[in-house]
Amino acid sequence: MPQLFEEFKGRDLIKQSTVELDRLKTILNGDPISVYAGFDPTKPSLHVGHLIPIMILSHMQKAGHRPICIVGGGTAMIGDPSGKDSMREMLTNETLENNVRGIRGQLSKFIDFSNEKALLINNYDWLGFENYIDFIRRIGPHFTVNRMLAAECFKIRMEKGLSFLEFNYMILQAYDFYTLFMKYNCQLQIGGDDQWSNIIAGVELIRRIEGKEAFGMTNPLLTRSDGKKMGKTEGGAVWLDPELTSPYDYYQFWRNTADSDVVKFMKIYTFMSLDEIAKFSSLSGEELNSAKEILAYEATKIVHGTIEADKAREAAKNIFSAGNIADAPGVEIPAGEVIGETVSALCVKAGLFSSKGEAKRMIEQGGLSMNGIKVTDPLKIIDNTDINKGLITLKKGKKVFLNIEIS
RNA sequence: GGGUCAGUGUCCGAGUGGCUAAAGGAGGCAGACUGUAAAUCUGCUGGCGCACGCCUACGGUGGUUCGAACCCAUCCUGGCCCA
Numbered sequence: 064m065p066q067l068f069e070e071f072k073g074r075d076l077i078k079q080s081t082v083e084l085d086r087l088k089t090i091l092n093g094d095p096i097s098v099y100a101g102f103d104p105t106k107p108s109l110h111v112g113h114l115i116p117i118m119i120l121s122h123m124q125k126a127g128h129r130p131i132c133i134v135g136g137g138t139a140m141i142g143d144p145s146g147k148d149s150m151r152e153m154l155t156n157e158t159l160e161n162n163v164r165g166i167r168g169q170l171s172k173f174i175d176f177s178n179e180k181a182l183l184i185n186n187y188d189w190l191g192f193e194n195y196i197d198f199i200r201r202i203g204p205h206f207t208v209n210r211m212l213a214a215e216c217f218k219i220r221m222e223k224g225l226s227f228l229e230f231n232y233m234i235l236q237a238y239d240f241y242t243l244f245m246k247y248n249c250q251l252q253i254g255g256d257d258q259w260s261n262i263i264a265g266v267e268l269i270r271r272i273e274g275k276e277a278f279g280m281t282n283p284l285l286t287r288s289d290g291k292k293m294g295k296t297e298g299g300a301v302w303l304d305p306e307l308t309s310p311y312d313y314y315q316f317w318r319n320t321a322d323s324d325v326v327k328f329m330k331i332y333t334f335m336s337l338d339e340i341a342k343f344s345s346l347s348g349e350e351l352n353s354a355k356e357i358l359a360y361e362a363t364k365i366v367h368g369t370i371e372a373d374k375a376r377e378a379a380k381n382i383f384s385a386g387n388i389a390d391a392p393g394v395e396i397p398a399g400e401v402i403g404e405t406v407s408a409l410c411v412k413a414g415l416f417s418s419k420g421e422a423k424r425m426i427e428q429g430g431l432s433m434n435g436i437k438v439t440d441p442l443k444i445i446d447n448t449d450i451n452k453g454l455i456t457l458k459k460g461k462k463v464f465l466n467i468e469i470s
Numbered sequence: 471g472g473g474u475c476a477g478u479g480u481c482c483g484a485g486u487g488g489c490u491a492a493a494g495g496a497g498g499c500a501g502a503c504u505g506u507a508a509a510u511c512u513g514c515u516g517g518c519g520c521a522c523g524c525c526u527a528c529g530g531u532g533g534u535u536c537g538a539a540c541c542c543a544u545c546c547u548g549g550c551c552c553a
Contacts, residue, residue, distance in 0.1 A: 135490085222547085223549075224548065224549060224550095227487060267549080291489075318506060319506060319507075321507055321508060322507050322508065323507085323508075325507090330487075348505080348507095349504095349505050349507090350505095351505085352505050352506080354506075355505095355506085355507080358507095377504080382506090383506055384506095391505095405519090408519095416499095416513090418516085418517065418520095418521055419514095419517090419518075419519085419520075420516085420518080421499080421514090421515080422516070423520070424499090424500080424513090424514055424520095425499075425500060425514085427499060427514090428500050428513065428514070429500080430499080430500045430501070430514095431500095434541075435501095442519090459499090459500085459502060460499075460501090461500095461506070464507050
């Protein structure tokens with residue numbers, strides 16, 4: 064088993080570090096430390112885009128370190144301007160609390176929070192009670208505006224306008240790091256490379272106030288080989304919450320990975336050993352198709368567990384290989400709302416298309432099959448002969464399957 | 471606070487009184503080819519019993535006009551310049 068640093072290197076998880084690599088190596092491979100990453104609770108669920116830091120924390124915990132997850136109830140009220148060209152919507156307290164709760168549950172699938180082996184902290188605990196005058200007198204002198212303005216993360220906003228509110232985000236995140244450093248002796252902050260400015264701000268703050276050294280490390284920001292942002296699909300983000308993205312869809316997301324990304328994703332998004340992954344790197348072309356299955360299975364397993372991953376894999380096999388679509392996702396619709404309806408109306412009701420107009424277009428273009436037969440007439444009326452054993456199976460395009468259960 | 475420019479569909483962005491459901495691009499969806507891949511080519515891409523019709527839409531509200539995304543007033547939001 065390779066040591067942590069080698070593991071990270073092998074998985075291409077290190078982009079920038081505040082110290083030279085050989086020092087980083089002794090830190091990562093050395094005595095247990097506390098390591099922190101922040102998550103913005105702007106949504107009730109994390110999505111695939113959040114996964115890299117989570118995986119890093121998970122690896123670190125396995126190597127004996129202690130992860131600290133900050134769910135930024137305090138900072139989310141500000142909104143991180145990094146990489147955004149417009150100001151973020153402000154959130155109400157209730158949605159924030161709700162979001163924090165959801166995220167906590169998801170993190171615990173990757174990180175063991177029992178017996179304080181890892182901590183989950185809301186930075187509102189301290190940010191919420193700071194006195195403004197007090198705060199700026201204590202922290203303010205350590206930052207110069209000119210330095211801050213030079214930071215990469217503010218650059219794009221210098222054109223479009225940056226509110227003072229958002230400008231403070233960096234300071235608050237630095238203060239988070241400082242607080243954790245003082246309270247928990249947290250020495251390392253990790254995050255996406257877009258967090259680099261915020262991370263070094265924290266490192267500097269600690270050095271200035273305490274004269275002590277803390278470290279920062281970033282992971283590369285992943286774009287898929289087709290240049291699209293990770294974790295976004297037609298339907299929006301791919302969520303970790305099974306209510307928002309079903310395990311089946313989650314599996315399908317990974318299953319549809321581009322050839323050129325398969326090995327890269329295995330390294331980052333699964334716990335498969337590097338040796339094991341190496342076997343796949345020599346594959347090319349059609350052979351890679353089976354590697355995608357493994358990637359999808361492993362990635363799904365981590366988030367949704369073995370049982371759901373098995374189910375998703377089975378369902379996918381049955382649907383795509385055996386042509387048996389009984390395992391496809393299903394919706395239940397009362398018989399009265401099915402018989403006598405047009406196909407287009409049924410599809411809309413089942414959520415396959417968002418409007419009848421769209422359904423009609425798709426059908427006219429040959430994009431819909433019902434019970435395995437291509438539908439050509441959008442106004443076709445559904446009758447009893449279309450129902451097999453209480454089911455109508457619909458297929459949109461090549462790979463979106465839906466069973467309508469008639470109740 | 472003063473001056474000035476801007477706010478258009480998922481996003482970017484044209485349009486500056488009727489020819490505008492609104493150019494173009496991106497994104498998305500679908501068809502063909504495939505390996506549940508990529509690339510490529512093609513079609514579609516506000517809603518509705520959706521060929522001809524109706525409704526909703528160009529920051530909000532009110533107005534001018536036979537007719538407004540486009541003109542006027544006012545408000546909101548933002549940029550830039552000045553204080």
